[in-house]
Amino acid sequence: MKLCRYNEGRLGVVDGDAIRDVTAALDVLPAYRYPLPSFDPLIANLDAVLSRARSVAAAAAPIPVRSVTLLSPVANPGKIVCAPVNYQKHLDEVRDDASLHHNVSMTMAPIQTAGLFLKATSALVGPGQGIALRKIDRRNDHEVELAVIIGRQANNVSAADGYKYVAGYAIGLDITIRGPEERSLRKSPDSYAVLGPWLVTADEIPDPGSLDLRIAVNGEQRQSSNTRYLILGVPQLIEYASAFYTLNPGDVVITGTPEGVSPIQPGDVITACIEHIGTMEVKVRAA
Numbered sequence: 001m002k003l004c005r006y007n008e009g010r011l012g013v014v015d016g017d018a019i020r021d022v023t024a025a026l027d028v029l030p031a032y033r034y035p036l037p038s039f040d041p042l043i044a045n046l047d048a049v050l051s052r053a054r055s056v057a058a059a060a061a062p063i064p065v066r067s068v069t070l071l072s073p074v075a076n077p078g079k080i081v082c083a084p085v086n087y088q089k090h091l092d093e094v095r096d097d098a099s100l101h102h103n104v105s106m107t108m109a110p111i112q113t114a115g116l117f118l119k120a121t122s123a124l125v126g127p128g129q130g131i132a133l134r135k136i137d138r139r140n141d142h143e144v145e146l147a148v149i150i151g152r153q154a155n156n157v158s159a160a161d162g163y164k165y166v167a168g169y170a171i172g173l174d175i176t177i178r179g180p181e182e183r184s185l186r187k188s189p190d191s192y193a194v195l196g197p198w199l200v201t202a203d204e205i206p207d208p209g210s211l212d213l214r215i216a217v218n219g220e221q222r223q224s225s226n227t228r229y230l231i232l233g234v235p236q237l238i239e240y241a242s243a244f245y246t247l248n249p250g251d252v253v254i255t256g257t258p259e260g261v262s263p264i265q266p267g268d269v270i271t272a273c274i275e276h277i278g279t280m281e282v283k284v285r286a287a
């Protein structure tokens with residue numbers, strides 16, 4: 001199933017070019033009280049929500065996808081885990097271009113040395129909310145990435161078991177200010193993590209290790225690759241991350257960007273597409 005969030009926090013099932021409002025399915029969620037859990041309640045109870053959504057959807061009138069404002073399909077991830085330089089050709093382009101590496105050695109290191117980093121959860125938006133660029137006197141880049149939504153608690157998981165912990169997939173945009181600072185700072189302004197257009201449950205993705213992904217800016221293609229070129233694939237990233245910290249339901253892992261990163265500016269319109277997931281359009285403005 002394809003599950004989206006839209007407008008003022010409504011829940012929808014995506015059916016072709018239409019959305020069916022299944023907000024009533026959120027009634028199956030337990031009533032959490034303070035202190036709130038460190039996982040995302042919807043993803044932690046995804047099977048129950050999907051089951052109720054299936055029965056609610058049948059009676060819901062279809063709404064055109066284009067008529068709604070799409071939000072992030074995960075509202076409250078505990079963390080956004082990011083893989084730097086996880087495609088060899090992107091590592092090559094970073095090493096070849098001072099405007100990308102800024103002579104920071106850790107920016108040029110392979111992922112096995114550089115490790116993973118986190119984006120602030122406050123950076124998260126959906127495609128309909130757009131990207132508000134800060135520091136527009138500096139280079140701001142798009143990065144298109146396969147995003148993995150963790151479905152259940154994962155701690156010290158082996159790569160062989162990695163896929164068992166995945167709830168679904170989405171498109172992730174890792175918007176980035178280039179410069180010498182820590183990645184977590186440069187990649188965490190509000191709206192610099194775009195997740196969408198919806199969550200596709202894992203059963204609908206035949207092979208996450210073989211998905212075409214691409215991005216265009218104002219209709220001009222900038223990045224086009226396939227997840228088969230990931231240095232660390234989805235299960236390897238889950239092993240790597242969960243060796244350092246527990247992954248909780250709703251945590252998002254963005255798997256890294258292929259070559260072709262390039263600048264964006266206010267007024268641009270980004271179109272990102274991943275095979276078997278869908279296409280999303282994201283507008284860029286000044287903050």
Ligand code: MN
Pocket residue numbers: 082083084143145174256257
């Ligand atoms: Mn990235």
